[in-house]
Amino acid sequence: MRMTKKVLIPSVALAFIVGTAFVAAGRSGSDTAAVSQTRQFVRWDLPQFQANYVVMGGEDVSTDAATGDTATLTGSGQAEPFEHEAAGGGTFVHRHADGSIAASGIYRVTGFVRWTPLFGGTLEGTGLVDTIGNGTGAIPDESEEHSGVLVMRVQFVVLKDGEPTGSVNGRLRINCHLPGTTVFVPEGIVVRIPSFDLVFRPTSGNTLFHTLR
Numbered sequence: 001m002r003m004t005k006k007v008l009i010p011s012v013a014l015a016f017i018v019g020t021a022f023v024a025a026g027r028s029g030s031d032t033a034a035v036s037q038t039r040q041f042v043r044w045d046l047p048q049f050q051a052n053y054v055v056m057g058g059e060d061v062s063t064d065a066a067t068g069d070t071a072t073l074t075g076s077g078q079a080e081p082f083e084h085e086a087a088g089g090g091t092f093v094h095r096h097a098d099g100s101i102a103a104s105g106i107y108r109v110t111g112f113v114r115w116t117p118l119f120g121g122t123l124e125g126t127g128l129v130d131t132i133g134n135g136t137g138a139i140p141d142e143s144e145e146h147s148g149v150l151v152m153r154v155q156f157v158v159l160k161d162g163e164p165t166g167s168v169n170g171r172l173r174i175n176c177h178l179p180g181t182t183v184f185v186p187e188g189i190v191v192r193i194p195s196f197d198l199v200f201r202p203t204s205g206n207t208l209f210h211t212l213r
Contacts, residue, residue: 041212042115044088044150044174045132046075046189046205054131060189060205068097071191071200077109078212086112086152103158111153113171117211118185121147121178129154133210142204144210147181150174170194176207206208 048058062071073097077088089108096102123130123145129137135145150173157167173190189203 001180013146016128040080040082042079042081042135042146042148042150043076043210043212044079044176045208045210046074046090046174047132047208048206049128050099052127053131054123054135055131058205060207061203062189062191062200063165063203064200067198068096069198070097070203071189073107073109073189073191079112079115079152081112081115084112088152089154092156096184103156105157105159105164107154107156107172109152109172110155113153114149115151116149118147118149118177118181118183121145121176121181123178126179132208133212135210141144144212145178146209147176147178147185147189148209149176150209155187169198174207176209 001102002062045056046058046060047054047056049055056076058071059074061070063070072093073090075088075090077086079086085127086109089106092107093104094102121142124143124188126136130145131138133144134142136143138144152172152174153169154172155167155169158165167192171192173188175187177185177187181185186202186206188205189200189207190202191200192198193200
């Protein structure tokens, strides 16, 4: 049954929750690669491309198929899988299908859920230069770019005239599929608003992980 359209900002509280739409990819077998104990930090970014350079500051868009609503996020941060910690944040805009803004503001990471590294992904051979971490084309090139799936708890805060008007907790899933990755995941972000049965799936934009010592 098709959902009726719901307004996400009630008069008393923000109702924008972002979260995972499905369980992360499997962790066993040759399709995944464990991060070694010497590489405990995973940096995440929603990047953009300028010429052949990968830089910070991109936007990722996801769409709810039932309503046509979209969620646009920017952001960056890091996770420590072995410590079960995560941090970071960015901005968000939730638009209805007609383009009107339902909610906008900032979000921050409040907790770590899971990190699933995926085997085989690299920027090598793409002609792209990594300006975010020491990945392909960087100086030094330490092959830090990585494919994977990261799920985090987040808090979204609606801003109006620069002031917070409400907040709500949710989850954010980031999928990164670099060339050569042996397990397919759809590049982009997956968002969910459980209270309204809204599931935003990747539409456009890019993601990038770096495994750091």
